[in-house]
Amino acid sequence: MRNFKSKSSVVLLLALTTLTACHSELQKPLTQAPAVKDTTSSAQWFNQGKQLAQNAAPVANTQTAKNLILIVGDGMGITTHTAARIFAGQQQGLLGEEYTLSFETLPYSALIKTYNTDQQTPDSAGTMTALVSGVKTRAGMLSVSSDAERGHCGSSQGKSLATVFDLAEQQNKATGIVTTARITHATPAALYAHSPERNWESDNMLPEEARKNGCLDIAQQLINHQQGKQRLEVIFGGGQRHFLPTSEPAGKRTDQQNLTAQWQSLPDHHLLTNKQQLQDADLTHGHWLGLFANSHLPYVDQRDKHTPGLLDMTQAALSRLKHQPQGYALMIEAGRIDHGHHAGSGYKALREAEELDQTVNWLLNTIDLSETLLIVTADHSHTLTLAGYPTRGNPMLGVVFSNDDQGRPETKPYKLTDGGYYTSINYRNGPGAVALQRPSVDPQQALQPEYLQQALVPLESETHGGEDVALYAAGPWAHLFGGTMEQHWVYHVMRHALLAE
Numbered sequence: 001m002r003n004f005k006s007k008s009s010v011v012l013l014l015a016l017t018t019l020t021a022c023h024s025e026l027q028k029p030l031t032q033a034p035a036v037k038d039t040t041s042s043a044q045w046f047n048q049g050k051q052l053a054q055n056a057a058p059v060a061n062t063q064t065a066k067n068l069i070l071i072v073g074d075g076m077g078i079t080t081h082t083a084a085r086i087f088a089g090q091q092q093g094l095l096g097e098e099y100t101l102s103f104e105t106l107p108y109s110a111l112i113k114t115y116n117t118d119q120q121t122p123d124s125a126g127t128m129t130a131l132v133s134g135v136k137t138r139a140g141m142l143s144v145s146s147d148a149e150r151g152h153c154g155s156s157q158g159k160s161l162a163t164v165f166d167l168a169e170q171q172n173k174a175t176g177i178v179t180t181a182r183i184t185h186a187t188p189a190a191l192y193a194h195s196p197e198r199n200w201e202s203d204n205m206l207p208e209e210a211r212k213n214g215c216l217d218i219a220q221q222l223i224n225h226q227q228g229k230q231r232l233e234v235i236f237g238g239g240q241r242h243f244l245p246t247s248e249p250a251g252k253r254t255d256q257q258n259l260t261a262q263w264q265s266l267p268d269h270h271l272l273t274n275k276q277q278l279q280d281a282d283l284t285h286g287h288w289l290g291l292f293a294n295s296h297l298p299y300v301d302q303r304d305k306h307t308p309g310l311l312d313m314t315q316a317a318l319s320r321l322k323h324q325p326q327g328y329a330l331m332i333e334a335g336r337i338d339h340g341h342h343a344g345s346g347y348k349a350l351r352e353a354e355e356l357d358q359t360v361n362w363l364l365n366t367i368d369l370s371e372t373l374l375i376v377t378a379d380h381s382h383t384l385t386l387a388g389y390p391t392r393g394n395p396m397l398g399v400v401f402s403n404d405d406q407g408r409p410e411t412k413p414y415k416l417t418d419g420g421y422y423t424s425i426n427y428r429n430g431p432g433a434v435a436l437q438r439p440s441v442d443p444q445q446a447l448q449p450e451y452l453q454q455a456l457v458p459l460e461s462e463t464h465g466g467e468d469v470a471l472y473a474a475g476p477w478a479h480l481f482g483g484t485m486e487q488h489w490v491y492h493v494m495r496h497a498l499l500a501e
């Protein structure tokens with residue numbers, strides 16, 4: 001703890017000493033070069049680094065972890081980190097580059113290899129299975145081993161993988177899931193369901209073979225999970241439609257089952273559907289299903305006052321989980337960073353990453369890291385790039401302003417050889433792909449929330465990226481993270497910390 005805090009104070013110093021220009025508010029889009037002025041002196045730059053070096057090395061915590069918090073930024077690759085850091089800093093009136101995301105202050109980090117057993121560039125089902133079961137598997141499959149075939153029920157029988165939540169439950173810990181995606185989506189589902197196909201979210205998606213061989217849809221598996229010994233205490237997110245019959249306006253279930261009613265018929269099981277109910281709930285006991293949207297929760301800037309955000313749900317989850325004397329295991333997913341990227345929208349992806357930053361910041365001020373293993377990572381990356389030679393403090397979503405020969409910011413955006421402007425963040429592929437003659441970027445348009453950054457390869461949906469992702473950690477046994485690691489090793493560190501064996 002002590003070392004963690006001392007490292008944070010250096011980070012704070014870094015942020016404060018470079019605070020100067022105020023710009024990049026989306027409400028006031030920029031059309032000219034930012035008023036860049038970094039007043040940090042050479043002595044200050046030097047002393048910032050020197051102070052860091054003078055701090056004692058972090059002391060390894062080899063206590064048994066009472067609590068575990070695994071945080072997954074879905075699709076939060078390293079370029080997303082950097083861009084989110086600059087974006088979030090600029091929202092606070094900083095130049096941006098010097099800002100530090102809350103989880104970047106954690107003392108231990110590693111690079112994580114994300115490939116699935118059958119794909120170089122992975123998907124969220126295979127990667128989450130690796131993270132929570134300790135075994136890599138095929139893309140598209142949830143907590144079943146790669147001996148099964150994707151989408152084939154019969155081949156998956158007897159191939160279920162135990163997860164870190166199973167372990168936590170065996171230790172009588174409380175367990176919880178918070179996500180901005182549907183709770184039946186790949187990342188959360190890997191913690192309570194076993195399925196050879198991530199798309200089997202409700203019974204209408206099950207093929208004949210799956211029905212014949214007795215595979216259940218993911219929403220039904222959640223209800224059945226609660227009838228066993230290892231019940232979740234909280235599960236908050238979106239996805240009502242997979243729990244309701246088609247006789248309801250939004251329902252998808254052709255078996256005409258109302259699974260929210262089934263949930264509520266179980267002992268001390270409660271349903272929440274809006275922010276007010278979440279705030280009013282007596283979270284000292286019981287099992288809580290929060291379904292706050294028909295599908296995924298709306299993006300941060302599209303939510304109304306009835307919809308809780310990632311921080312609201314995380315606060316409520318901890319209110320429930322902290323009542324368990326034996327501790328808890330909580331998974332928090334910022335599920336829509338991934339969706340923003342697929343849509344080719346840097347704005348959407350960065351706003352979601354900013355919300356994750358705020359949530360982790362609250363956690364760091366709330367939890368006790370001496371007894372809680374905290375991990376922040378991504379399941380996989382995306383094709384976002386950050387490139388060109390923008391001047392310091394260039395608005396993260398804006399067109400590039402370069403420096404002149406004397407290193408001073410130009411007053412007009414940089415013109416490429418094709419005569420047009422460009423943004424510093426772009427995608428390799430996706431819906432923002434440009435035609436043969438690359439169109440210029442309108443400086444005003446680039447700052448609009450609906451703008452799609454240019455891409456090379458035209459695809460309806462931008463894709464995942466195959467490079468490593470980062471992991472940050474603090475707490476018991478976090479020192480086992482370092483170097484370049486396989487994704488499924490993350491489970492084994494969590495297991496070791498919970499068992500301290």
Ligand SMILES: [Zn+2]
Pocket residue numbers: 075124338339342464
């Ligand atoms: Zn994705």
